[in-house]
Amino acid sequence: MNSTAVFELFGVSYSYQNRVLALQDVDLTIRAGETLVILGPNGSGKSTLLKILDGLYRPTRGRILAFGHDITAAADDPELGYWLHQRVGLVFQEPDVQLFSPTVFEDVAFGPLQLGWPSERVRQAVATTLDELSIAHLADRAPFELSGGEKKRVALATVLVMDPEVILLDEPTANLDPRSRAQLLEILAALHRRGRTLIIATHELDLAAALASRIVVFGEREHRPIAEGPPHHILSDQQLLIAANLVHEHLHWHGSLAHSHLHWHDAEHQHEHG
Amino acid sequence: MARRHVVEKTLLDLSRALEHAVYAEELARRPGLLQRIDPRVKVIVLGFALLVSASLHSWITQVALLILLVALLLASRIPVTTITRLLVGLPLFTLIVATPALFLVPGPELFRLPFGLSVTTTGVWSMVTLLLRVTVSIAAASALVLTTRWADLLVAFRAFRVPLIFVLVLAMAYRYIFVLLELLQDLLLARRSRLLRHDGSTEQRRWLSSALTVLFQRSLRTSEHVYLAMAARGYRGEPRTLRHRSLAETDWLALSLGSSVLAALWLADVVRL
Secondary structure: OOOOEEEEEEEEEEEEOOOEEEEEEEEEEEEOOOEEEEEOOOOOOHHHHHHHHOOOOOOOEEEEEEOOEEOOOHHHOHHHHHHHHOOEEEEOOOHHHHOOOOOHHHHHHHHHHHOOOOHHHHHHHHHHHHHHOOOHHHOOOOHHHOOHHHHHHHHHHHHHOOOOOEEEEEOOOOOOOHHHHHHHHHHHHHHHHOOOEEEEEEOOHHHHHHHOOEEEEEOOOOOOEEEEEOHHHHHOOHHHHHHOOOOEEEEEEEOOEEEEEEEOOOOOOOOOOO | OOOOOHHHHHHHHHHHHHHHHHHHHHHHOOOOOHHHOOHHHHHHHHHHHHHHHHHOOOHHHHHHHHHHHHHHHHHOOOOHHHHHHHHHHHHHHHHHHHOOHHHHOOOOEEEEOOOOOEEEHHHHHHHHHHHHHHHHHHHHHHHHHOOOOHHHHHHHHHHOOOOHHHHHHHHHHHHHHHHHHHHHHHHHHHHHHOOOOOOOHHHHHHHHHHHHHHHHHHHHHHHHHHHHHHHOOOOOOOOOOOOOOOOOHHHHHHHHHHHHHHHHHHHHHHHHO
């Protein structure tokens, strides 16, 4: 694996309106080509971290380097932000905020146009991206006519069309039906194979198991990483997963037999009954 | 039928608004005559039709223009029921507004009514002319709106040098109205699903005002996130858009044919005068 650091965070903290703490003293290095899954329950600061990595929020404390450049002030410096957004793309959790144009085609074209690409290059790139994601038939649709799965894929297309080196994804499989979810996982796995750096924020263990080359677990009270490592190491540590509020003890009945086991949602599970 | 309360009515209206929008997009995608023509050409020709209609004096030329527009609507696969609803339903309101003209416009008396009122020939003609103009205007506007997708209309606006920021605001307002309408609909349905009895109007209004507060907060949060989503894709305060494609041969043909027919109608009207 390429070991160049794409992001380096030193003591990064963030609080909303200086009152609600979202991140606290985060130290983290993210390397080129890896698929890093940031695993944590709701409110642990995952989404905030992605917005900071994309230069949309300025940390209240700490320092961030991206590709070796200090981007701490990117949120207040349009030129620095512009430079960063050519290399890093963010797929928001809520696709509706990302699809603001009258048609899918115009939405996908928005980013390349802001980067100053000529019209013909934009048209070609949009057509290719829509084709790659098998959504060319949606090009003329208005966003309100799309299903949840289609919206997610279009939102991903709006970022992929700019061909960023790093793709940040906030809960990419939330509210997706099984088929849309499987299709999205395939797309993300293909991006990883093509050498893109993927940083995925989620609370879904099976998504982490399917895609991660490394997992960082965020604590809901700590608002910083409480563990990190390869997927098999993190996902087999039951005490860690319980402490991080990612699995819970699930008591239920099978006929007259009371029985409990660890359980997480948004995934199927199998277990032996004795 | 039980009297509908304000919440029920709002729910029904929201569903209708969403249905109309989806129906309009569906009509604009049908493989009809006007759907194949560039929206810029439609804006020019149908705008010209509005001007010509306003300047025509003879009812014959007005009726000819109306027949032409209805033929265009039919050739564009707009259902007869939709055309009838628009061209009969809407002018009825004009009829109500225009009725006093029957008695107020001075001229030769046609017949007498009780209470000393008399209907004049010029009054009748004034009302007929007004009704025809309104109907033609509705037909021309419908021919544009029902055969052109909202996104294409915005492109046409941009081509006519309407400020880009104005067009963007329009586009986003239309886009997010649906997001907020869906949210309001969900709020209303969630409330209705938990109601065990009909509550009073006061309670409903109180609830509606708190729902509107939720909507307002949501719209503020959405606007902040939309701005972040734009910034994340390189937006720096000056939006850039795709350059317009040039008009095809069929568009030029439609432009010249449409303008010529309208000019001929106007000339025929002038000559008759």
